[in-house]
Amino acid sequence: MREALTIQGCVVEVLATEESLGRHPGIATTARDGGIEIVPCDDRAIASLSGSVNPQGLVAVCRFVDVPLQEALAPGAQLIVVAGHVRDPGNAGTLVRCADAAGADAVVFAGSSVDPYNDKAVRASVGSLFHLPVVVGTPVPEAIAALKQAGFLVLAADVGGSSTLDQILDDGRLAGRVAWLFGNEAWGLSAGELTLVDDVVVVPIYGRAESLNVATAAAVCLYTTKRAQRGPATQEG
Amino acid sequence: MREALTIQGCVVEVLATEESLGRHPGIATTARDGGIEIVPCDDRAIASLSGSVNPQGLVAVCRFVDVPLQEALAPGAQLIVVAGHVRDPGNAGTLVRCADAAGADAVVFAGSSVDPYNDKAVRASVGSLFHLPVVVGTPVPEAIAALKQAGFLVLAADVGGSSTLDQILDDGRLAGRVAWLFGNEAWGLSAGELTLVDDVVVVPIYGRAESLNVATAAAVCLYTTKRAQRGPATQEG
Numbered sequence: 001m002r003e004a005l006t007i008q009g010c011v012v013e014v015l016a017t018e019e020s021l022g023r024h025p026g027i028a029t030t031a032r033d034g035g036i037e038i039v040p041c042d043d044r045a046i047a048s049l050s051g052s053v054n055p056q057g058l059v060a061v062c063r064f065v066d067v068p069l070q071e072a073l074a075p076g077a078q079l080i081v082v083a084g085h086v087r088d089p090g091n092a093g094t095l096v097r098c099a100d101a102a103g104a105d106a107v108v109f110a111g112s113s114v115d116p117y118n119d120k121a122v123r124a125s126v127g128s129l130f131h132l133p134v135v136v137g138t139p140v141p142e143a144i145a146a147l148k149q150a151g152f153l154v155l156a157a158d159v160g161g162s163s164t165l166d167q168i169l170d171d172g173r174l175a176g177r178v179a180w181l182f183g184n185e186a187w188g189l190s191a192g193e194l195t196l197v198d199d200v201v202v203v204p205i206y207g208r209a210e211s212l213n214v215a216t217a218a219a220v221c222l223y224t225t226k227r228a229q230r231g232p233a234t235q236e237g
Numbered sequence: 238m239r240e241a242l243t244i245q246g247c248v249v250e251v252l253a254t255e256e257s258l259g260r261h262p263g264i265a266t267t268a269r270d271g272g273i274e275i276v277p278c279d280d281r282a283i284a285s286l287s288g289s290v291n292p293q294g295l296v297a298v299c300r301f302v303d304v305p306l307q308e309a310l311a312p313g314a315q316l317i318v319v320a321g322h323v324r325d326p327g328n329a330g331t332l333v334r335c336a337d338a339a340g341a342d343a344v345v346f347a348g349s350s351v352d353p354y355n356d357k358a359v360r361a362s363v364g365s366l367f368h369l370p371v372v373v374g375t376p377v378p379e380a381i382a383a384l385k386q387a388g389f390l391v392l393a394a395d396v397g398g399s400s401t402l403d404q405i406l407d408d409g410r411l412a413g414r415v416a417w418l419f420g421n422e423a424w425g426l427s428a429g430e431l432t433l434v435d436d437v438v439v440v441p442i443y444g445r446a447e448s449l450n451v452a453t454a455a456a457v458c459l460y461t462t463k464r465a466q467r468g469p470a471t472q473e474g
Contacts, residue, residue, distance in 0.1 A: 098453050103443025131445040166464060206340025206463055208368040216335050216456035219449065223457045226443055227403060 003127035020057025051119040072106035085184035093124025094215040100128035102222035108135040152179040161202030174228035240364035257294025288356040309343035322348040322421035330361025331452040337365035339459035345372040389416040398439030411465035
């Protein structure tokens with residue numbers, strides 16, 4: 001909720017039990033300072049609204065925070081994450097958290113991806129949904145075309161990839177504007193979609209696991225890219 | 238189950254519905270070839286045993302597969318993962334899957350870590366629990382001491398780390414025998430435990446996320462280490 005309150009105009013009202021406001025005085029102050037109404041509620045009302053097993057006694061009613069695709073591809077953006085048909089809300093939220101941590105500039109929920117406003121997705125993002133621009137409802141081919149048009153190298157992460165992550169790193173291809181496309185948990189991306197990207201890249205499996213899950217694969221791809229974009233670390237002590 | 242059946246002596250018996258054996262003829266054949274008894278069961282019995290919401294109609298009764306710590310530190314081992322007080326079974330299983338994918342040689346469940354035989358942990362490992370040696374029940378200080386004794390550089394991943402992952406990579410310190418220690422999801426590692434390791438390392442957070450979850454942080458640390466240990470990729474394509 002603190003994250004949502006930092007975005008001007010995002011929170012419409014806060015529903016809260018008296019007890020929870022006592023535990024989180026900062027939230028009450030921030031809301032009142034922002035002219036946001038605090039509506040007193042009892043535990044049952046909060047429980048029915050929050051969808052959580054252990055509600056915190058506070059619910060913020062927020063406006064949608066997603067932005068148009070073109071806004072997410074603003075000139076300063078260097079690293080974009082595209083979720084293509086990512087269906088599990090926990091994976092979707094963790095992907096946003098991971099993109100935020102790795103310094104990605106936006107996350108595009110494309111194709112049949114789960115709604116990032118799903119309560120489980122919001123919780124799994126641990127506030128990151130409010131940290132970076134999110135785009136929803138774009139077909140995968142349209143997202144790929146717009147990214148290419150904007151000069152991004154569009155890479156699909158797929159177990160059947162023809163290049164390994166190490167190879168494209170060594171080739172120096174990760175240093176410019178890069179967009180990573182991650183597919184569905186079970187079936188990945190369609191053959192047609194894979195023909196549209198600049199390269200299909202596999203995160204190497206050194207052991208006997210069949211694959212990584214989408215969030216861990218994304219963590220490896222995004223951190224590898226960010227490091228290539230930043231160049232070798234300087235000793236800052 | 239296929240993974241368990243590949244380990245000699247691991248599966249004691251297979252409980253199965255007739256319908257599931259029809260769907261998975263390979264499992265029935267492998268079990269019979271290995272002299273493993275197949276016990277016919279009905280759906281209710283399987284459901285009560287499997288703990289899953291959608292049981293597959295097959296349950297393998299397995300022996301424990303964990304090994305003593307010294308066996309996991311065998312001379313060929315280059316990369317070891319230590320879970321220190323990792324409590325969530327899903328995280329524990331995903332950590333094993335991730336360690337397997339990144340080519341780690343063993344996973345040590347130390348301190349108050351969850352039992353890796355927990356049904357949710359086993360499922361989250363997607364078979365990887367049977368792919369690499371697992372050690373259970375070692376106190377964290379004892380695991381650190383044994384790893385140092387065996388010549389491993391012992392690194393704790395912690396948000397309060399004094400070195401960044403990029404720094405120790407650039408310093409060339411990841412090329413030898415490396416063990417990574419990951420702490421509890423909420424409170425990390427104790428101050429006392431952090432004094433015992435060779436270095437406390439933070440995975441850099443480039444955005445505004447507070448942290449990565451344990452599996453995604455591990456993915457980044459382990460893949461970075463494996464790449465350093467292997468050296469630059471050769472073009473095999």
